[in-house]
Amino acid sequence: MKAHYLGHVVFYVKDLERSLAFYRDLLGFTEVGRIFNGAAAALTSGRTHHELLLIQVGDAPGPPAGRRRGLYHIGIKVGDSLDELRQAKRELEQAGVPIDGMSDHTVSQSLYLRDPDSNEVELYVDADEALWKRDPSTVVSPIKPLRL
CATH class of the missing domain: 3.10.180.10 (2,3-Dihydroxybiphenyl 1,2-Dioxygenase, domain 1)
Structure with missing residues (x-):
């Protein structure tokens, strides 16, 4: 098997609208649709169907500060x-x-x-x-x- 490229990233977010204001409105991704009764949004830069999926989870714990295993x-x-x-x-x-x-x-x-x-x-x-x-x-x- 040979990977072609990294296709997309999925983030759990506290507040979907706040995250859309950042990724869509500030960074310029285009929202292509919502799923999970509107609690998740798919975004694209236009390179592929979606490069980013944001899923609202509310007050779940966020990423810990400092060095750790997982996404950097x-x-x-x-x-x-x-x-x-x-x-x-x-x-x-x-x-x-x-x-x-x-x-x-x-x-x-x-x-x-x-x-x-x-x-x-x-x-x-x-x-x-x-x-x-x-x-x-x-x-x-x-x-x-x-x-x-």
């Missing part, structure tokens, strides 16, 4: 240039979303933030793919600070 973060590509990443940063700041960090990974440049349920989200742009195609080990290059 999800990465969402937001463009093809540093200018587009700068624009994303401006939009997050205007929306009052704190940015936890900014990193240059050589093969990509990233912003890190938390969604309304404290899940870590990486917003990124890729560097020229020739970098990692020529030398696949660049994917594990030392992480450098990013200044936008």
Whole structure:
């Protein structure tokens, strides 16, 4: 078997509308439908039928802070240039979303933030793919600070 690509991510969320305001209204995913009597929403960037499913669970415990087993973060590509990443940063700041960090990974440049349920989200742009195609080990290059 050979995996083709990661198809979608499912998050349990406290408040579906609050999470839709983040993923749909701020990050720009398109809501394609609801299931479970409206308690869950499927979203897409347009690449496939859905990349994200949000299921409302109310006051269930959220993710614990710090290092642990399980999901660390999800990465969402937001463009093809540093200018587009700068624009994303401006939009997050205007929306009052704190940015936890900014990193240059050589093969990509990233912003890190938390969604309304404290899940870590990486917003990124890729560097020229020739970098990692020529030398696949660049994917594990030392992480450098990013200044936008």
